[in-house]
Amino acid sequence: xxxxxxxxxxxxxxxxxxxxxxxxxxxxxxxxxxxxxxxxxxxxxxxxxxxxxxxxxxxxxxxxxxxxxxxxxxxxxxxxxxxxxxxxxxxxxxxxxxxxxxxxxxxxxxxxxxxxxxxxxxxxxxxxxxxxxxxxxxxxxxxxxxxxxxxxxxxxxxxxxxxxxxxxxxxxxxxxxxxxxxxxxxxxx
Amino acid sequence: xxxxxxxxxxxxxxxxxxxxxxxxxxxxxxxxxxxxxxxxxxxxxxxxxxxxxxxxxxxxxxxxxxxxxxxxxxxxxxxxxxxxxxxxxxxxxxxxxxxxxxxxxxxxxxxxxxxxxxxxxxxxxxxxxxxxxxxxxxxxxxxxxxxxxxxxxxxxxxxxxxxxxxxxxxxxxxxxxxxxxxxxxxxxxxxxxxxxxxxxxxxxxxxxxxxxxxxxxxxxxxxxxxxxxxxxxxxxxxxxxxxxxxxxxxxxxxxxxxxxxxxxxxxxxxxxxxxxxxxxxxxxxxxxxxxxxxxxxxxxxxxxxxxxxxxxxxxxxxxxxxxxxxxxxxxxxxxxxxxxxxxxxxxxxxxxxxxxxxxxxxxxxxxxxxxxxxxxxxxxxxxxxxxxxxxxxxxxxxxxxxxxxxxxxxxxxxxxxxxxxxxxxxxxxx
Numbered sequence: 001x002x003x004x005x006x007x008x009x010x011x012x013x014x015x016x017x018x019x020x021x022x023x024x025x026x027x028x029x030x031x032x033x034x035x036x037x038x039x040x041x042x043x044x045x046x047x048x049x050x051x052x053x054x055x056x057x058x059x060x061x062x063x064x065x066x067x068x069x070x071x072x073x074x075x076x077x078x079x080x081x082x083x084x085x086x087x088x089x090x091x092x093x094x095x096x097x098x099x100x101x102x103x104x105x106x107x108x109x110x111x112x113x114x115x116x117x118x119x120x121x122x123x124x125x126x127x128x129x130x131x132x133x134x135x136x137x138x139x140x141x142x143x144x145x146x147x148x149x150x151x152x153x154x155x156x157x158x159x160x161x162x163x164x165x166x167x168x169x170x171x172x173x174x175x176x177x178x179x180x181x182x183x184x185x186x187x188x189x
Numbered sequence: 190x191x192x193x194x195x196x197x198x199x200x201x202x203x204x205x206x207x208x209x210x211x212x213x214x215x216x217x218x219x220x221x222x223x224x225x226x227x228x229x230x231x232x233x234x235x236x237x238x239x240x241x242x243x244x245x246x247x248x249x250x251x252x253x254x255x256x257x258x259x260x261x262x263x264x265x266x267x268x269x270x271x272x273x274x275x276x277x278x279x280x281x282x283x284x285x286x287x288x289x290x291x292x293x294x295x296x297x298x299x300x301x302x303x304x305x306x307x308x309x310x311x312x313x314x315x316x317x318x319x320x321x322x323x324x325x326x327x328x329x330x331x332x333x334x335x336x337x338x339x340x341x342x343x344x345x346x347x348x349x350x351x352x353x354x355x356x357x358x359x360x361x362x363x364x365x366x367x368x369x370x371x372x373x374x375x376x377x378x379x380x381x382x383x384x385x386x387x388x389x390x391x392x393x394x395x396x397x398x399x400x401x402x403x404x405x406x407x408x409x410x411x412x413x414x415x416x417x418x419x420x421x422x423x424x425x426x427x428x429x430x431x432x433x434x435x436x437x438x439x440x441x442x443x444x445x446x447x448x449x450x451x452x453x454x455x456x457x458x459x460x461x462x463x464x465x466x467x468x469x470x471x472x473x474x475x476x477x478x479x480x481x482x483x484x485x486x487x488x489x490x491x492x493x494x495x496x497x498x499x500x501x502x503x504x505x506x507x508x509x510x511x512x513x514x515x516x517x518x519x520x521x522x523x524x525x526x527x528x529x530x531x532x533x534x535x536x537x538x539x540x541x542x543x544x545x546x547x548x549x550x551x552x553x554x555x556x557x558x559x560x561x562x563x564x565x566x567x568x569x570x571x572x573x574x575x576x577x578x579x580x581x582x583x584x585x586x587x588x589x590x591x592x593x594x595x596x597x598x599x600x601x602x603x604x605x606x607x608x609x610x611x612x613x614x615x616x617x618x619x
Contacts, residue, residue: 029384030384031384031385032334032335032385033385034327034331034332034334034335034385035325035326035327035328035331035385036325036326037323037324037325037326038316038318038324038325038326042316042326043316043318043324046316046398046455046457048396048398048406048457048463048465049463050459050461050463050464051461051462051463051464052461085273086273086274087273097475097479097481097590098477098478098479099477099479099590099591100477100588100589100590101591102355102589102591102592102594103592104591105591105592105593106475106590106591108470108475110470113470113475113481114466114469114470115464115469116464116469118464119464119465119466119469119470122406122463122465122466123465123466126403126404126406127302127303127402127403127404127466130274130276130277130303130402133303133402133403133404134402134404176479176480176481177469177473177480177481177482177483178480178481178482178483179482179483179484180482180483180484180485180486181482182485182487182489183487183489183519183573183575184578184586185575186576186578186579186582
């Protein structure tokens with residue numbers, strides 16, 4: 001049998017080692033060199049800003065221009081006063097998060113709940129509008145972001161947003177999040 | 190299982206079911222039979238039903254085929270009716286008639302944020318970039334060349350049971366617990382891909398992004414990414430189902446379901462979390478003091494009796510097997526206790542082997558019902574020593590901020606009331 005040869009034994013040992021490594025979740029340190037190196041152009045289509053603004057694309061927009069973008073693309077789901085409908089309510093709700101009344105829901109909106117303005121740009125850029133995601137230009141996304149933030153009285157009506165200042169927008173609920181404290185220990189009931 | 194003991198969604202009406210006809214010689218007979226008005230069930234092929242199957246030939250074997258379930262079976266996923274659009278919604282696994290620990294792929298629960306993406310694998314690539322020594326781009330054939338692993342793992346949506354925080358709301362175990370399913374997933378360890386690219390020392394988080402209309406994104410800690418995540422193309426011995434992320438899904442064992450990014454197209458490493466919409470405004474747990482818990486990753490130990498369960502009717506007093514599922518995102522289930530008196534006394538259930546980490550475990554307990562009202566509960570323990578709490582214990586810690594409390598991560602003990610007439614219903618009892 002070929003497995004009685006030294007090469008065969010080494011092969012068996014290697015396969016066994018790989019099997020054990022996989023079973024134990026151990027990391028595979030080998031290099032396989034499958035695949036290719038993506039080009040800058042291929043990666044440029046992906047936009048994922050960090051909360052400090054790194055990764056935001058070029059472009060800019062104002063609330064005034066954003067109003068038109070909103071009315072053309074967003075109003076049908078989010079309402080003429082950003083009050084929500086098929087889509088989420090976008091403004092209002094400040095002061096409703098502190099609540100222990102089980103009959104009254106907190107109003108979680110961009111204005112009341114979202115901690116970072118970069119998230120708003122990121123989400124609209126990637127996923128909105130629902131029926132044609134990823135179709136808005138960077139200028140349009142900056143503009144409609146400005147419109148929503150201005151309607152939420154978070155920025156001034158005439159402020160122009162771009163990669164240089166979006167991350168500096170101070171969201172009302174910026175300090176509203178805490179790390180997961182679990183696991184909680186409960187005594188056996 | 191006695192017929193009267195079963196509970197499932199009603200068979201869909203003939204008008205809203207897509208029928209599959211036998212082509213060729215059988216088509217005329219099938220069509221004639223269908224005109225008689227019988228309803229089809231999703232996933233089944235309708236055949237004429239002979240009076241005595243031993244007196245006629247059966248259906249000839251096809252040269253090539255893909256199997257279908259029996260035309261007499263009716264289990265289906267059901268969609269939660271209160272989402273504003275079917276494009277961002279969820280469907281529940283019918284746990285009430287589940288057997289063993291594996292969920293059939295066609296019954297695995299669904300949650301998507303922009304519908305089910307239809308992705309051509311020949312034009313699908315996985316990109317890995319950011320804080321790595323060399324960015325990579327892999328085709329599906331490239332990925333399948335890597336050494337692969339297979340692992341049975343549950344996935345549970347963190348919103349499983351969200352309607353049940355303050356009072357019993359939905360009727361069946363499908364609706365209260367049906368956002369958990371177990372499959373065997375096959376793919377390449379994410380650590381293999383990360384090592385292939387070379388992780389820079391300052392990298393702390395991995396962004397995973399889907400190729401769907403939501404371009405669904407979540408940030409995953411680098412230590413978790415290196416520990417046990419899998420970039421999977423296989424589910425239960427075949428390619429992923431479209432609604433489970435075909436052709437590629439990130440598996441993040443034990444973490445909340447939305448992090449298992451479907452239609453995975455991109456991984457980006459960074460020195461901080463990306464703070465995407467889904468990890469700030471959505472999958473966070475708002476407490477009564479106005480602060481929200483963030484990055485509540487693990488799905489903690491949980492169990493539920495799947496039979497008898499809400500909506501069923503016991504055919505009468507006497508012997509019934511109590512059975513259900515238990516699982517923990519932090520490890521392996523070590524024990525399940527069952528109470529038939531609302532938690533006053535407990536008996537240890539039998540765990541069906543295999544009992545695997547981060548996987549559904551099946552438990553069973555024989556029960557002699559005396560015909561009087563009973564409250565059935567199950568309580569599990571995992572190998573970290575964590576004991577499944579009551580809903581009351583959870584509410585005492587997390588409060589009820591609004592009608593559905595902190596919304597996500599409800600892993601409390603479920604209570605089913607068996608009335609003296611045998612009817613089983615969803616109750617709160619703690």
